[in-house]
Amino acid sequence: MKIFGLSAETSYILDPVAPAMSSSMTHALVERFKQSSRGRHRFCFHQNPEVDLHDIIICYDKRSYIPPNKHIGKVESLLVLQGALDFFLFSDSGTVYDYRRLSAEDENCPFFLRVPPNTWHGLRAVGDLPCIVKETISGPYDQSSLQWAPYAPSEAEGSSEGHNWYNGVAAYCQKHNISSPEEEAFAQISSNVFRSSRQLVTISRRQMEPVIKAAEESVLSRARVCCHGGPEDKLQEMFIALTREVDIAESMHLRKDESLTVVEGNGRYIFPNEDGSTRSEISLAQYSKDCSNEKSFYARINRYVPHKIVVDSPFLLIHEATTGPFRKDETDYRIKRADQ
Numbered sequence: 001m002k003i004f005g006l007s008a009e010t011s012y013i014l015d016p017v018a019p020a021m022s023s024s025m026t027h028a029l030v031e032r033f034k035q036s037s038r039g040r041h042r043f044c045f046h047q048n049p050e051v052d053l054h055d056i057i058i059c060y061d062k063r064s065y066i067p068p069n070k071h072i073g074k075v076e077s078l079l080v081l082q083g084a085l086d087f088f089l090f091s092d093s094g095t096v097y098d099y100r101r102l103s104a105e106d107e108n109c110p111f112f113l114r115v116p117p118n119t120w121h122g123l124r125a126v127g128d129l130p131c132i133v134k135e136t137i138s139g140p141y142d143q144s145s146l147q148w149a150p151y152a153p154s155e156a157e158g159s160s161e162g163h164n165w166y167n168g169v170a171a172y173c174q175k176h177n178i179s180s181p182e183e184e185a186f187a188q189i190s191s192n193v194f195r196s197s198r199q200l201v202t203i204s205r206r207q208m209e210p211v212i213k214a215a216e217e218s219v220l221s222r223a224r225v226c227c228h229g230g231p232e233d234k235l236q237e238m239f240i241a242l243t244r245e246v247d248i249a250e251s252m253h254l255r256k257d258e259s260l261t262v263v264e265g266n267g268r269y270i271f272p273n274e275d276g277s278t279r280s281e282i283s284l285a286q287y288s289k290d291c292s293n294e295k296s297f298y299a300r301i302n303r304y305v306p307h308k309i310v311v312d313s314p315f316l317l318i319h320e321a322t323t324g325p326f327r328k329d330e331t332d333y334r335i336k337r338a339d340q
Contacts, residue, residue: 094151
């Protein structure tokens with residue numbers, strides 16, 4: 001695994017098989033964040049800006065000011081690995097109409113949020129911990145598709161102005177009782193498939209309990225909740241619960257990349273050679289603040305890379321992302337061996 005520093009705020013993680021990130025690697029991320037004049041640093045795991053699935057792990061804290069923005073025609077998701085942040089939605093005129101607290105530590109808060117396209121949103125880190133967030137967005141990168149809100153201070157106007165503005169937004173939410181809605185009870189569309197019916201999808205660990213139970217009762221030893229609206233969505237995202245008994249055949253994805261983030265549990269990604277021997281292996285575990293932990297909480301499986309997942313704990317809960325639309329024939333489960 002190589003870390004290639006592109007700028008003061010951006011590094012690329014390079015690996016010929018599967019770029020991944022362990023808890024121990026967050027030390028390097030935080031050190032680069034501390035050196036940034038704007039108070040942020042990101043590790044990019046996609047091959048280049050032109051590919052269709054962008055995976056970023058970014059660090060910032062309450063000193064960082066990120067103005068409200070929206071992505072034209074693109075869905076973005078945030079999965080909080082460490083710390084907490086306030087997340088706001090705004091109308092075109094700048095009126096805040098929705099507020100969420102996201103947290104990796106507080107189980108009463110969601111840790112994941114999926115933002116619909118063309119939606120003004122802003123966030124600020126809260127608390128004393130640096131906030132580490134896994135961001136996923138559809139590529140390719142197009143600067144014109146990212147718009148900054150004209151009704152909020154720009155970064156050029158200084159972070160103090162921005163912080164004061166967000167303080168005013170938070171006070172408005174408190175005064176007008178704008179708070180998080182009740183957690184969604186996901187619709188169960190089959191014995192082991194659930195789906196969100198909301199445009200703004202949030203996920204907490206408590207909401208995963210029925211999904212884990214369904215996996216334990218399933219003859220397939222797995223269950224999932226789909227966060228995307230349907231098979232034609234450009235960004236397909238789901239949370240998948242796998243039990244120790246699961247046996248998913250070795251496969252590879254044709255023309256599409258895939259990413260995996262561990263929410264809970266332990267497992268392994270095995271990458272075989274054509275003769276069946278093991279090319280490499282990634283140990284998987286949820287994010288830990290222990291900087292000596294070498295297990296990966298995140299891995300990106302690039303297209304045409306054969307792989308197989310093995311669950312070592314009673315269950316493994318993961319977030320999986322790939323580009324849409326979904327096509328069954330773009331996953332090949334019929335890997336031909338040289339000795340077959």
